[in-house]
Amino acid sequence: MPFSLLKYGLNKDYPFEQNADLPAPSALKSHYDVVIIGGGGHGVATAYYLAKYHGITNVAVLEKGYLGGGNTARNTAVIRSNYLTSEGVKFYSESVKLFQGLSNEFDFNIMYSRRGQLTLAHSDAAVRGFRQRTEVNKHFGGKTELIDPQQIRELVPTLNMNPADQPVLAGLWHIDGATARHDAVAWGYAKGATQRGVELHQLTEVTGVNVEHGKVTGVETNRGKIRCGCVVQAVAGMSSVVAAMAGIRMPITTYPLQAMVTQPVKPFLDPLVSSPALHCYVQQTGRGELVFGGGSDPYPLYSTRSTMDLKESLLAHAVELFPFMANLRLMRQWGGLTDMTSDYSPIMGLSPVDNYYLDAGWGTWGFKSTPICGKTMAGLVATGKVPELIEPFAMSRFDTFRQVNEMGATAASH
Amino acid sequence: MKIINCPLNGPRNSSEFVHGGELREMPDPNNCTDREWADYVFYSDNQIGVITEWWLHAPSGYWFIAERHTGSDEILRTYDPSEIFTKRVEFSAKAESSQSEEITA
Numbered sequence: 001m002p003f004s005l006l007k008y009g010l011n012k013d014y015p016f017e018q019n020a021d022l023p024a025p026s027a028l029k030s031h032y033d034v035v036i037i038g039g040g041g042h043g044v045a046t047a048y049y050l051a052k053y054h055g056i057t058n059v060a061v062l063e064k065g066y067l068g069g070g071n072t073a074r075n076t077a078v079i080r081s082n083y084l085t086s087e088g089v090k091f092y093s094e095s096v097k098l099f100q101g102l103s104n105e106f107d108f109n110i111m112y113s114r115r116g117q118l119t120l121a122h123s124d125a126a127v128r129g130f131r132q133r134t135e136v137n138k139h140f141g142g143k144t145e146l147i148d149p150q151q152i153r154e155l156v157p158t159l160n161m162n163p164a165d166q167p168v169l170a171g172l173w174h175i176d177g178a179t180a181r182h183d184a185v186a187w188g189y190a191k192g193a194t195q196r197g198v199e200l201h202q203l204t205e206v207t208g209v210n211v212e213h214g215k216v217t218g219v220e221t222n223r224g225k226i227r228c229g230c231v232v233q234a235v236a237g238m239s240s241v242v243a244a245m246a247g248i249r250m251p252i253t254t255y256p257l258q259a260m261v262t263q264p265v266k267p268f269l270d271p272l273v274s275s276p277a278l279h280c281y282v283q284q285t286g287r288g289e290l291v292f293g294g295g296s297d298p299y300p301l302y303s304t305r306s307t308m309d310l311k312e313s314l315l316a317h318a319v320e321l322f323p324f325m326a327n328l329r330l331m332r333q334w335g336g337l338t339d340m341t342s343d344y345s346p347i348m349g350l351s352p353v354d355n356y357y358l359d360a361g362w363g364t365w366g367f368k369s370t371p372i373c374g375k376t377m378a379g380l381v382a383t384g385k386v387p388e389l390i391e392p393f394a395m396s397r398f399d400t401f402r403q404v405n406e407m408g409a410t411a412a413s414h
Numbered sequence: 415m416k417i418i419n420c421p422l423n424g425p426r427n428s429s430e431f432v433h434g435g436e437l438r439e440m441p442d443p444n445n446c447t448d449r450e451w452a453d454y455v456f457y458s459d460n461q462i463g464v465i466t467e468w469w470l471h472a473p474s475g476y477w478f479i480a481e482r483h484t485g486s487d488e489i490l491r492t493y494d495p496s497e498i499f500t501k502r503v504e505f506s507a508k509a510e511s512s513q514s515e516e517i518t519a
Binding site: 241244249250251253254298300302305308309398400 | 486
């Protein structure tokens with residue numbers, strides 16, 4: 001063992017840096033320029049960019065639980081931009097670029113790891129869809145290629161090429177596909193935001209939103225009333241519930257999504273592998289554990305419990321893809337809440353209430369958009385103008401039937 | 415596996431059932447505004463509490479109504495749609511299809 005490690009082990013002040021990362025909670029002030037509801041990745045990212053690029057630091061991030069303890073901690077940490085629409089690819093490509101620089105920017109390791117993501121086609125229709133996605137990606141900034149079974153075998157020698165009697169015909173090879181430690185992303189943003197003067201209030205639940213003459217004036221919390229200039233709602237999994245406090249009805253239905261992780265094994269799987277037809281995606285973490293997740297639960301529910309039938313079918317499909325996984329033991333299994341929109345795209349931007357901004361509808365694609373969503377939402381809050389990148393994702397698109405259809409590029413393949 | 419009490423077939427495994435979405439009143443497709451139609455098709459209360467919703471028992475092709483709590487997943491009551499729909503719902507010729515009353519998730 002290196003002596004320096006021993007020195008740290010015996011030093012009672014270590015880890016000193018982490019202790020100083022988040023200032024102790026202070027009393028709530030009676031007024032903030034910006035109140036952000038939700039202390040997950042998106043909420044603290046918005047606060048961070050408000051402080052960093054726009055000099056707005058009279059900001060409170062209100063979190064009912066603890067920092068990054070909601071769906072930020074429940075996703076499977078996939079980063080990719082191989083979507084289907086030009087709007088989607090442009091948006092998520094920017095996010096991938098920002099992710100690549102985050103560790104340096106934070107001076108804090110988010111364990112970003114570019115692996116490439118491989119999506120499998122088991123039918124001619126899927127191959128056609130992949131062709132389209134490849135071309136759209138090339139045009140709008142993603143790095144994606146269509147590859148054949150031989151190339152797939154070389155990339156992932158352990159993959160069963162005929163899972164569940166559905167032969168693998170081709171692969172969508174997304175070179176930018178990556179993973180990162182989701183907690184660390186929230187911690188890094190929170191650290192950067194609080195260092196610049198933003199207040200993060202954990203165990204502070206918003207219980208009401210005050211709206212006067214169509215304009216938000218403040219929020220009520222379990223720790224008292226706060227007046228504010230504007231509100232950003234970033235509460236994945238509870239978007240409809242919180243929006244209803246401001247009298248806003250949303251085009252969202254909330255479903256649980258379940259995932260699991262196995263015991264750690266030696267590194268054997270570099271890319272993230274996903275099979276939309278089998279509703280299963282698998283990746284190996286830096287620690288060697290296999291993380292896998294599947295499709296959403298079959299009916300809406302606000303509960304993060306696991307169900308035997310969903311776990312069973314997910315396991316069956318994972319074992320089809322990687323048969324030796326049958327010998328592994330599960331370490332953890334869990335569920336998260338996904339706010340699904342009917343077009344599988346998020347809702348960002350203005351709401352029917354003035355100065356109340358929505359960051360919602362993040363279904364199963366929230367983590368991968370954390371940096372760019374924070375950056376564009378901060379731009380919106382600071383200038384009052386909707387950044388061009390998120391214009392297509394306004395909630396009003398549902399009223400005018402201008403959806404951004406990402407269903408084919410999203411369902412069970414995040 | 416979760417058991418759902420089908421009003422026609424009795425208690426069955428939940429895997430035999432398909433969720434059909436919340437029960438809601440359809441605006442007249444020929445006369446409503448686009449905003450009203452969008453609200454009916456896309457928007458939802460989506461709150462935590464007891465909701466009334468459609469379910470299909472797939473093997474027997476039987477649609478029924480359930481009252482379920484969206485927080486606890488407890489099904490309080492299931493019953494035949496005739497309790498709510500006392501007469502047949504007619505659609506005018508211009509409506510797209512007789513099934514448009516159902517919005518599946």
